[in-house]
Amino acid sequence: MxxxxxxxxxxxxxxxxxxxxxxxxxxxxxxxxxxxxxxxxxxxxxxxxxxxxxxxxxxxxxxxxxxxxxxxxxxxxxxxxxxxxxxxxxxxxxxxxxxxxxxxxxxxxxxxxxxxxxxxxxxxxxxxxxxxxxxxxxxxxxxxxxxxxxxxxxxxxxxxxxxxxxxxxxxxxxxxxxxxxxxxxxxxxxxxxxxxxxxxxxxxxxxxxxxxxxxxxxxxxxxxxxxxxxxxxxxxxxxxxxxxxxxxxxxxxxxxxxxxxxxxxxxxxxxxxxxxxxxxxxxxxxxxxxxxxxxxxxxxxxxxxxxxxxxxxxxxxxxxxxxxxxxxxYRLESDVSEKKAGGIELDWHSGAEIIATDLAVMSHDGSRLVGPLSFHLKFGEHVALVGPSGSGKTCLLNAILGFLPYQGSLQINGNELKDLDKAHYRRHLAWLGQDPQLFHGSIRSNVAMVNPDMGDAEVEALLAKAKVLDFVQEQALGLGYPIGEQMAGVSVGQAQRIALARALGQEAKLFLLDEPTASLDSHSEQAVLSALREAMSQSSCLMVSHRLEQLDGMDTILVLDKGDIVQRGSFDELNRVEGLFRQMQDDECELDTCMDKESHS
Missing domain, CATH: 1.20.1560.10 (ABC transporter type 1, transmembrane domain)
Known part of the structure; x- marks a missing residue:
């Protein structure tokens, strides 16, 4: 040494x-x-x-x-x-x-x-x-x-x-x-x-x-x-x-x-x-x-x-x-450090708004991952992020969650993210990722994580919103049904919907979704999307998705490629012009056609 x-x-x-x-x-x-x-x-x-x-x-x-x-x-x-x-x-x-x-x-x-x-x-x-x-x-x-x-x-x-x-x-x-x-x-x-x-x-x-x-x-x-x-x-x-x-x-x-x-x-x-x-x-x-x-x-x-x-x-x-x-x-950039006291607590009554100006998302070692890019998510607006793998979609979500440093400006309801009280900020977010993480314990403890004192009736209401209450009621132990290590005891679709019920317990004004229907079958996918549409009706949403046919209900679509926004617009607008979005949709259609042929054969 x-x-x-x-x-x-x-x-x-x-x-x-x-x-x-x-x-x-x-x-x-x-x-x-x-x-x-x-x-x-x-x-x-x-x-x-x-x-x-x-x-x-x-x-x-x-x-x-x-x-x-x-x-x-x-x-x-x-x-x-x-x-x-x-x-x-x-x-x-x-x-x-x-x-x-x-x-x-x-x-x-x-x-x-x-x-x-x-x-x-x-x-x-x-x-x-x-x-x-x-x-x-x-x-x-x-x-x-x-x-x-x-x-x-x-x-x-x-x-x-x-x-x-x-x-x-x-x-x-x-x-x-x-x-x-x-x-x-x-x-x-x-x-x-x-x-x-x-x-x-x-x-x-x-x-x-x-x-x-x-x-x-x-x-x-x-x-x-x-x-x-x-x-x-x-x-x-x-x-x-x-x-x-x-x-x-x-x-x-x-x-x-x-x-x-x-x-x-x-x-x-x-x-x-x-x-x-x-x-x-x-x-x-x-x-x-x-x-x-x-x-x-x-x-x-x-x-x-x-x-x-x-x-x-x-x-x-x-x-x-x-x-x-x-x-x-290890020294953090100031914009991702957890503010213990003195951070700004936002007023969420009007909803959530995100304004990014020349935003560059950085890694912890200082290299640039995404950007610079600019976009505006308005109050109550639903915005989708699409792009090839490695284009920076998940990195952008991590920056908005406060887990990655950034340069430029990233304002939440008119205040810089780096100046916010992170704990208070995250209490008003609902996050659902592509790999749901349930912990060893009961269904009740996993859903009530945001509020351990939550009553059984409240937990069941959240499970009903997530379209998974029927599964829970079929179990002899009900809400006490045990979830083992590595989510043993539930399927991927059930785990995703239980995780969704947990996210809905936040009563969030901003939904951040990272391919929430990845790895789900069509029945589970429709159940999760239906629950999300109901929950997000009065909230803002930023969703990463690889299933382009799900995006016709989104207000705006941002198309990322190699860390930059290369296209933006509604589903119909992007579908009418040549570009990466149209190319991705054509590729998806070809893949679905091939899969249909294989299933018929």
Whole structure:
């Protein structure tokens, strides 16, 4: 990974620690108290053993020391428990904050941005990558402070007793972080690649699972299974690479800690044998000093070893932070940002009017998708958008919905869309797309989404307007009829009409329709169109459609091609002149004729 990027990610991670609250400091405090209790425990043990073994004092002389020692055992357990609880709470608060920020950002960016990645990739970011930040805040950050304070405290205690032991501790201490850094240099890059492989696998698997019927029909099942197997193998290799680094790091740290303690033990052993005679300030090396320093030695290296053990948490967090930082710091154009307060609330009593002047719809990365174009949808007028696939019809609808940025002017009832309160604005829209989205739950919960307190009679009235009440009444559970994952339990036509009932619950003044009869049979198509005509009789409408024969009732038709309006007029006017509309209608007639011949044959 590029060093400047790594520094940027570490800086971003540290900026997020305020979400942990005081629990992060509490974790450090309990860790320090645990370290100090270990020093006191070593002192008491050394004092008791030196007095009994060397000074030959009776055990009764050390009653207070024994009581304090027994009291330290539960105290250390309580401190260790408190530290674990505080560290967990610290990480939990951070994860909740980041997840909330990610979901808020996705809501702010809108559907047009979210659809740019497979659902599995977003699931990986929200679940896996946020989860992998936990140990960085719960373990690594507190351990950095403890790895400085506890060894320093031990050095302050050891140097006045034996300067040679202090120098050995001081000289060997850097070996552990030095080799920890060397081993962990590639860990962040390995974790980043691991997350990339996981996102690829998640998105790949989710897309193939949703399209399983298509894969089976085109005999692509085995080929796609091999691709999933390949993606899984790549993820396995990345994971094993990360684990290998984690185990290597632990082994190296344990080795150098053991060697350092062994050097200290050899020094005291040879000193007691009389082969070494330095480091004791000419006071001699007593059993108390030897025991005290040797008991503190493992605790001197333990915070450094723990930091090394948790170093992979830092690498893991850096790998996870790359996509999270890019997403959370993604800057929107001002005209698609959700105005939380102070946005204009429109007066809808007169209906809805749209005036677009030199309107250019932009993507989130700044490229032009549609326009510049100009049109006027008057109060109560019904306008259709037609054109070849890729001409920009759906992009234009997304801009009017407030999901894509734009340049030029797009006025709703005389006010710029970018200045409106988006939530208030959307409450007066009825949107129906070509792919209806019903959620796991009952028919009642799906229709009453706009107002969860809606009564059964109101829900049934909306279903009746959408020409789907008969289907609901035929079910034993009625409005409680369950809709499963991926709209299981209803047909496409029924799902579209239930979605229409939900849209009608908005009591909208502006209908935005994106091929609302796509993929429907003729019976369902007529039912949906009939319901729409009744509902839109007093409202304005902008509809994208590929079925040109449905447009004879529209007031105006706008014909788009490559992002520009190339024709405009009524159905009869466009039908009388040569142009793209006439060509599209001729193509549609030829297709219908061919289909009729095939059905008769």
């Amino acid at each position: 590029d060093k400047s990027l790594e520094k940027q990610l570490i800086s971003w991670l540290r900026q997020q620690k305020k979400a942990c609250g005081f629990y992060l400091n509490l974790t450090v405090l309990f860790g320090l108290l645990t370290g100090f209790s270990l020093v006191v425990q070593a002192y008491l043990l050394s004092t008791i053993l030196h007095g009994i073994i060397i000074l030959d004092l009776p055990k009764s002389d050390f009653v207070h020391e024994f009581i304090l020692l027994l009291g330290l055992i539960p105290l250390r357990a309580i401190l260790a428990f408190a530290r674990e609880r505080a560290s967990f709470e610290s990480g939990k608060r951070l994860r909740l904050q980041i997840r909330s920020a990610v979901l808020d950002k996705l809501t702010e960016l809108g559907p047009a941005f979210v659809k740019g990645k497979p659902a599995g990739s977003w699931a990986s970011i929200v679940l896996e990558q946020v989860e992998d930040l936990h140990d960085f805040y719960a373990r690594y950050l507190p351990q950095i402070i403890l790895a400085g304070f506890i060894p320093l405290t031990i050095l302050v205690v050891v140097f006045p007793l034996n300067w040679a032991a202090g120098i050995i501790l001081l000289a060997t201490a850097p070996l552990i972080p030095m080799f920890m850094i060397l081993v962990g240099m590639g860990a962040a890059d390995a974790n980043r690649k691991n997350f990339s492989a996981l996102a690829k696998l998640s998105g790949h698997f989710m897309d193939r699972l949703k399209g399983l019927n298509t894969l089976k029909l085109f005999n692509r099942g085995e080929a796609e299974a091999k691709e999933i197997e390949s993606a899984s193998e790549e993820f396995r290799e990345r994971t094993m690479s990360v684990l290998k680094m984690a185990f290597l790091s632990s082994a190296v740290l344990e080795f150098f800690a053991a060697v350092s303690i062994a050097v200290l033990a050899v020094y005291f052993g040879f000193s007691y044998l009389g082969h070494l005679n330095f480091g004791d300030y000419d006071h001699g090396i007593s059993l108390f000093i030897g025991l005290f320093v040797l008991m503190l030695a493992p605790e001197f290296y333990q915070p450094l070893r723990d930091m090394g053990t948790h170093y992979h948490a830092k690498a893991q967090a850096i790998g996870a932070a790359e996509e999270l930082m890019a997403l959370l710091e």
